[in-house]
Amino acid sequence: MKFISTRGRAPSLSFSDTVLAGLASDGGLYVPESLPSFSTEEIRAMSGLDYRELAFRIIQPFVGGELTDEELRGIIERAYRNFRHGAIAPLVQTGSNEWILELFQGPTLAFKDFALQFLGQLFDHLLKKRGERVVVMGATSGDTGSAAIEGCRHCDNIDIFILHPHNRVSDVQRRQMTTVLSDNVFNIALEGNFDDCQNMVKASFADQSFLPDGRRLVAVNSINWARIMAQIVYYFYAAVSLGAPERTVNFSVPTGNFGDIFAGYLARQMGLPIDQLVIATNANDILHRCISGNDHTPRELVHSLSPSMDIMVSSNFERLLFDLYGRDGAVVADLLADRSAPMHLSQDALSKAREVFSSWTVDDQRTVAVIRELYDSCGYILDPHTAIGVEAARQVRRSTVEPMVCLSTAHPAKFPDAVARALPTEQIPLPAHMQDLFEREERMKVLPNDLGKVHDFMATALGAV
Ligand SMILES: Cc1ncc(COP(=O)(O)O)c(C=O)c1O
Numbered sequence: 275m276k277f278i279s280t281r282g283r284a285p286s287l288s289f290s291d292t293v294l295a296g297l298a299s300d301g302g303l304y305v306p307e308s309l310p311s312f313s314t315e316e317i318r319a320m321s322g323l324d325y326r327e328l329a330f331r332i333i334q335p336f337v338g339g340e341l342t343d344e345e346l347r348g349i350i351e352r353a354y355r356n357f358r359h360g361a362i363a364p365l366v367q368t369g370s371n372e373w374i375l376e377l378f379q380g381p382t383l384a385f386k387d388f389a390l391q392f393l394g395q396l397f398d399h400l401l402k403k404r405g406e407r408v409v410v411m412g413a414t415s416g417d418t419g420s421a422a423i424e425g426c427r428h429c430d431n432i433d434i435f436i437l438h439p440h441n442r443v444s445d446v447q448r449r450q451m452t453t454v455l456s457d458n459v460f461n462i463a464l465e466g467n468f469d470d471c472q473n474m475v476k477a478s479f480a481d482q483s484f485l486p487d488g489r490r491l492v493a494v495n496s497i498n499w500a501r502i503m504a505q506i507v508y509y510f511y512a513a514v515s516l517g518a519p520e521r522t523v524n525f526s527v528p529t530g531n532f533g534d535i536f537a538g539y540l541a542r543q544m545g546l547p548i549d550q551l552v553i554a555t556n557a558n559d560i561l562h563r564c565i566s567g568n569d570h571t572p573r574e575l576v577h578s579l580s581p582s583m584d585i586m587v588s589s590n591f592e593r594l595l596f597d598l599y600g601r602d603g604a605v606v607a608d609l610l611a612d613r614s615a616p617m618h619l620s621q622d623a624l625s626k627a628r629e630v631f632s633s634w635t636v637d638d639q640r641t642v643a644v645i646r647e648l649y650d651s652c653g654y655i656l657d658p659h660t661a662i663g664v665e666a667a668r669q670v671r672r673s674t675v676e677p678m679v680c681l682s683t684a685h686p687a688k689f690p691d692a693v694a695r696a697l698p699t700e701q702i703p704l705p706a707h708m709q710d711l712f713e714r715e716e717r718m719k720v721l722p723n724d725l726g727k728v729h730d731f732m733a734t735a736l737g738a739v
Pocket residue numbers: 384416417418496528529530531532533534535582583659683684
């Protein structure tokens with residue numbers, strides 16, 4: 275299988291070259307030239323499969339013979355061995371045909387573990403085979419960072435640099451990153467917001483001359499195709515558990531960088547009967563404004579109670595635009611030439627998007643109220659990101675007969691301050707492996723929002739290891 279750029283001017287790459295790249299050389303994102311699809315019969319046969327076996331069936335067609343089946347099975351097996359629940363992605367019913375898909379049972383308590391545990395194992399395998407050492411660089415609003423560090427910390431052939439917005443992530447999120455004291459792990463607290471971190475990562479991919487010894491950058495953000503691919507699996511898993519292909523299933527997804535919900539869109543393209551995908555946003559609602567009113571105008575980022583979704587420039591929206599505009603890279607390049615400018619979709623593109631996507635926005639006050647309401651109705655404690663997904667689903671779902679699955683993207687213990695506003699008397703303990711998190715030593719470098727300073731820090735650190 276070949277992978278092509280959404281901007282149409284970069285050379286196509288194989289699976290492993292795509293995984294070990296970041297942005298395409300024309301600034302675009304890689305997508306498969308064509309998607310594999312599954313027949314109704316094949317989807318029916320997925321019912322009851324173990325998560326790992328299902329992951330193998332979904333991922334194998336993308337790999338295109340570049341890994342043996344045994345190698346791929348080994349990578350999947352190692353990726354999911356540290357999940358705390360036997361089902362890997364358990365479903366919990368919280369209302370009439372309303373389900374929570376718990377994606378926080380991995381080591382860092384967020385859905386990012388699904389892709390980043392897998393990616394860490396994949397990197398390790400590919401880099402050992404090539405005898406290459408690379409520099410992983412990523413931006414995080416709080417969850418990707420710890421999941422990437424956890425996925426890569428044991429890889430001998432990787433040095434990893436993670437940029438997070440200084441003082442804009444929760445204490446638990448920060449400590450999950452900064453208390454990993456391995457020699458190959460570097461945390462940068464950038465004096466800026468998540469978009470600044472992400473811009474810096476993209477600019478670094480475009481010009482890598484600051485790296486010593488001819489090293490190159492590899493991406494862990496969802497600009498990396500393998501991140502999206504691994505996330506397709508849990509849409510199939512949840513849907514077949516709830517009766518697909520005989521039943522149509524819908525999903526509500528707390529959305530920031532548009533990676534998670536884009537994986538759901540791909541699952542639908544691959545044959546899964548999904549009618550509605552709900553884009554749930556916090557006050558940083560550019561995607562909701564785009565879908566509901568065709569207004570994709572960037573605004574100043576606001577700091578919310580769901581900090582992981584404090585994102586204005588949603589990287590993966592580009593992958594959707596590529597499809598909506600008939601996979602014409604020149605049109606996408608033109609539309610995204612200036613990401614700070616307002617964008618309006620063509621009527622055709624907008625109607626195609628609205629066939630699949632609905633959207634809603636939820637402010638902090640309502641987020642807190644939803645956490646309280648769900649707790650009162652069934653004793654279940656939501657994290658603030660998941661609460662946004664639940665509320666959006668309740669506001670815009672088209673069918674109460676079809677199941678609505680709300681993706682629970684993080685464990686509430688990651689955001690105790692937000693949860694305490696709703697449930698002041700509830701204590702939410704961290705899982706056993708994180709009990710001493712607040713006693714551990716931290717290491718990070720605070721840097722100004724200055725590309726040159728970040729590159730100097732990275733070059734010095736790499737010279738020293
Ligand atoms: C807890 C949580 N929920 C939701 C999101 C949004 O996911 P995506 O960026 O894939 O849209 C993120 C971060 O991306 C997150 O960390």
